[in-house]
Amino acid sequence: MSEFMDLESQDGVRMPWNVIPGTKQESTNSVVPVSAIYTPIKPFPSMPVLPYAPLRCRTCRSVLNPFSTVDYAAKIWICPFCFTRNHFPPHYASISDENLPAELFPQYTTIEYDSSIEKPTSPPVFIFVVDTCMIEEELSFLKSALSQALGLLPDHSLVGLITFGTFVHVHELGFPNVPKTYIFKGSKDVNKEQLLEQMSFFLKKPKPATGVIAGPRDGLSTESIARFLLPASDCEFALNSVLEELQKDPSPVPADQRATRCTSTALSVAASLLGACVPGSGARIMAFIGGPSTEGQGAIVSKNLSEPIRSHKDLDKDSAPHFHKAVKFYEGLSKQLVNQGHVLDLFACALDQVGIAELKIAVERTGGLVVLAESFGHSVFKDSLRRVFQSGDYELGLSSNGIFEINFSKDVKVQGIIGPCASLEKKGPLCSDTVVGQGSTSAWKMCGLDKATSLCLIFEIVKKEIPDATVQPTSNQFYFQFLTYYQHSSGQMRLRVTTLSRRWVAGPGSLQELIAGFDQEAAAVVMARLVSFKMESEAEFDPIRWLDKSLIHMCSRFGDYQKDSPSSFSLSPRFSIFPQFMFHLRRSQFVQVFNNSPDETAYFRMILNRENVTNSVVMIQPSLISYSFHSGPEPALLDVAAIAADRILLLDAYFTVVIFHGSTIAQWRKAGYQDLPEHQAFAQLLQAPRDDGDQISKERFPVPRLVICDQHGSQARFLLAKLNPSATYNNEAPLPGGDVIFTDDVSFEVFLDHLQRLAVQ
Numbered sequence: 001m002s003e004f005m006d007l008e009s010q011d012g013v014r015m016p017w018n019v020i021p022g023t024k025q026e027s028t029n030s031v032v033p034v035s036a037i038y039t040p041i042k043p044f045p046s047m048p049v050l051p052y053a054p055l056r057c058r059t060c061r062s063v064l065n066p067f068s069t070v071d072y073a074a075k076i077w078i079c080p081f082c083f084t085r086n087h088f089p090p091h092y093a094s095i096s097d098e099n100l101p102a103e104l105f106p107q108y109t110t111i112e113y114d115s116s117i118e119k120p121t122s123p124p125v126f127i128f129v130v131d132t133c134m135i136e137e138e139l140s141f142l143k144s145a146l147s148q149a150l151g152l153l154p155d156h157s158l159v160g161l162i163t164f165g166t167f168v169h170v171h172e173l174g175f176p177n178v179p180k181t182y183i184f185k186g187s188k189d190v191n192k193e194q195l196l197e198q199m200s201f202f203l204k205k206p207k208p209a210t211g212v213i214a215g216p217r218d219g220l221s222t223e224s225i226a227r228f229l230l231p232a233s234d235c236e237f238a239l240n241s242v243l244e245e246l247q248k249d250p251s252p253v254p255a256d257q258r259a260t261r262c263t264s265t266a267l268s269v270a271a272s273l274l275g276a277c278v279p280g281s282g283a284r285i286m287a288f289i290g291g292p293s294t295e296g297q298g299a300i301v302s303k304n305l306s307e308p309i310r311s312h313k314d315l316d317k318d319s320a321p322h323f324h325k326a327v328k329f330y331e332g333l334s335k336q337l338v339n340q341g342h343v344l345d346l347f348a349c350a351l352d353q354v355g356i357a358e359l360k361i362a363v364e365r366t367g368g369l370v371v372l373a374e375s376f377g378h379s380v381f382k383d384s385l386r387r388v389f390q391s392g393d394y395e396l397g398l399s400s401n402g403i404f405e406i407n408f409s410k411d412v413k414v415q416g417i418i419g420p421c422a423s424l425e426k427k428g429p430l431c432s433d434t435v436v437g438q439g440s441t442s443a444w445k446m447c448g449l450d451k452a453t454s455l456c457l458i459f460e461i462v463k464k465e466i467p468d469a470t471v472q473p474t475s476n477q478f479y480f481q482f483l484t485y486y487q488h489s490s491g492q493m494r495l496r497v498t499t500l501s502r503r504w505v506a507g508p509g510s511l512q513e514l515i516a517g518f519d520q521e522a523a524a525v526v527m528a529r530l531v532s533f534k535m536e537s538e539a540e541f542d543p544i545r546w547l548d549k550s551l552i553h554m555c556s557r558f559g560d561y562q563k564d565s566p567s568s569f570s571l572s573p574r575f576s577i578f579p580q581f582m583f584h585l586r587r588s589q590f591v592q593v594f595n596n597s598p599d600e601t602a603y604f605r606m607i608l609n610r611e612n613v614t615n616s617v618v619m620i621q622p623s624l625i626s627y628s629f630h631s632g633p634e635p636a637l638l639d640v641a642a643i644a645a646d647r648i649l650l651l652d653a654y655f656t657v658v659i660f661h662g663s664t665i666a667q668w669r670k671a672g673y674q675d676l677p678e679h680q681a682f683a684q685l686l687q688a689p690r691d692d693g694d695q696i697s698k699e700r701f702p703v704p705r706l707v708i709c710d711q712h713g714s715q716a717r718f719l720l721a722k723l724n725p726s727a728t729y730n731n732e733a734p735l736p737g738g739d740v741i742f743t744d745d746v747s748f749e750v751f752l753d754h755l756q757r758l759a760v761q
Contacts, residue, residue: 130161
């Protein structure tokens with residue numbers, strides 16, 4: 001796959017088909033849709049940033065790129081998308097074959113423009129929304145994590161604080177000597193006008209008679225905004241003193257009831273406050289939630305403990321009474337936040353569900369971050385929060401206010417994007433009638449994005465048939481251009497332009513060329529995003545059946561075999577790992593919802609929908625590394641046969657990292673051999689997987705949960721659940737020192753056997 005990795009390191013794009021099926025029929029027969037996984041602001045060390053505005057085609061508005069045809073004598077360039085002839089402006093007068101501007105260099109297919117030198121930059125805004133309905137111990141964990149985070153904030157960034165329980169408290173930080181809060185009732189809806197009225201925004205300046213109130217230019221005095229949003233350097237003391245005195249929500253909770261928690265009202269107040277004070281600037285609402293919402297429009301369960309929180313079964317049977325109302329509320333909130341250009345980040349730490357399944361729409365459409373942990377004291381939460389504000393090698397590179405636009409050749413249309421963005425409803429000739437994810441548009445809003453955010457674009461090939469063989473097509477290239485405007489973490493507005501060209505093939509003899517350009521990792525990730533999307537949006541959808549049918553069609557189209565002879569079946573190396581990815585995808589947490597709550601499933605899918613190909617592949621098919629005295633660390637098969645008494649295994653399943661000690665290693669460790677000077681080698685063997693696990697955690701967001709376990713221990717289930725069950729309780733005995741899995745799942749060998757039998761029919 002090295003050549004696909006090279007393409008990604010040049011443009012941040014991975015496509016399942018790098019040679020494209022050229023007609024609608026061929027594309028349908030190829031099963032995996034023509035698509036691209038694009039990381040809009042992936043950092044490239046060698047990419048130039050040009051200090052001027054881009055040159056655009058006067059017809060289709062695409063940007064000058066290396067695929068444009070240039071006539072140096074006449075000073076004209078021809079757009080590869082719509083073939084319009086454009087004149088170069090006077091400041092390009094000196095261009096020639098030897099003297100090219102950077103945007104025409106063949107290697108600069110991805111380039112950035114920074115023309116915001118003259119515009120003042122707005123500071124980033126963070127508003128912390130903190131749940132106080134939790135036990136004292138949890139609250140103290142949260143308070144210490146927040147005060148650490150405040151220390152890491154950039155000095156010029158603006159900060160606000162809202163706490164909530166039965167009521168919503170908006171803290172006024174502008175007067176540190178007299179702590180002051182504005183209180184709103186949790187069960188009542190507050191619109192922006194009421195909010196401004198009650199928080200005395202119009203004391204000094206009367207309310208303007210008409211127009212939308214949004215920020216200082218519309219008549220809000222900057223003093224009144226500065227009461228609630230202050231530069232971090234000015235309000236650190238005030239904030240820390242509010243946090244120190246913060247106490248558990250005082251409302252009494254009867255023994256048979258849940259706490260009254262008005263999450264949705266608090267988020268709504270935060271959104272309206274930001275919409276009034278800083279519309280259109282990069283602002284984030286960071287919500288820290290410690291339990292289920294029971295009050296207001298976004299309640300997910302009633303206060304009575306006798307009513308259980310919705311499960312997957314309830315959602316399937318449509319017997320979750322609060323679900324649709326809450327989702328509708330958060331859909332409205334997501335529209336408001338997208339209009340304002342603001343992000344909702346969610347840190348949910350509780351043993352119970354908090355409502356991520358309902359909140360998903362608002363977090364995903366605004367490009368927010370999401371972290372799920374069992375407690376605010378857990379390293380998953382603490383380390384992830386620290387990474388949000390960290391600078392240096394592992395910073396997230398948070399950017400804001402993005403708009404993503406596309407342009408392509410006339411035979412390609414876009415069905416939609418699956419990923420963290422919201423449609424801007426810009427309809428046009430590029431939009432397909434079939435909609436997948438955020439569709440019917442050629443522009444999307446990305447309120448929040450970071451250097452790893454990846455979008456999955458699904459295309460449709462609309463060319464009906466291949467022209468007559470005697471007529472040579474003018475060009476067998478499809479062109480794609482992705483434009484991302486965004487506010488860089490430094491505050492400047494930038495435009496990133498990526499232009500790609502892919503060859504299309506059709507008709508007899510095109511099969512081998514399609515196979516040569518197939519990227520099986522990207523294909524597996526596209527299928528994972530598609531199956532997750534279909535499970536959420538289509539009633540009565542059977543994911544296993546859909547994946548199996550797709551795989552059988554792929555194998556019978558691209559495999560080599562004689563009809564009805566399974567033993568003759570073989571796949572090209574380009575396709576050989578794809579069935580294995582599908583086998584693990586069928587067993588993954590994206591498809592198997594049994595044993596996971598709706599919150600966990602929503603969390604896993606949100607992260608799958610924003611990560612790049614390499615990370616997503618690890619979520620689908622975890623990696624396994626074996627450590628022993630006989631050899632250095634080496635990759636092991638993801639199979640129960642990898643377990644041995646004298647081995648340590650390191651499993652990276654993305655959300656969890658498991659260090660698994662074989663039974664002999666565990667006995668030696670318990671006996672303390674690693675502390676004896678003559679057993680230095682054993683101490684090093686124990687330490688090696690710890691170091692590798694720490695390295696994985698350092699580079700990842702959210703930080704994975706680390707599980708250290710022993711063979712036959714209860715935590716070993718974290719490893720066993722991910723392994724191929726080639727040795728189970730009802731078939732062959734394991735190797736000495738090995739293990740068996742108690743399951744009725746089929747093993748990969750049986751799965752492959754069935755696949756070959758069905759594909760050759």
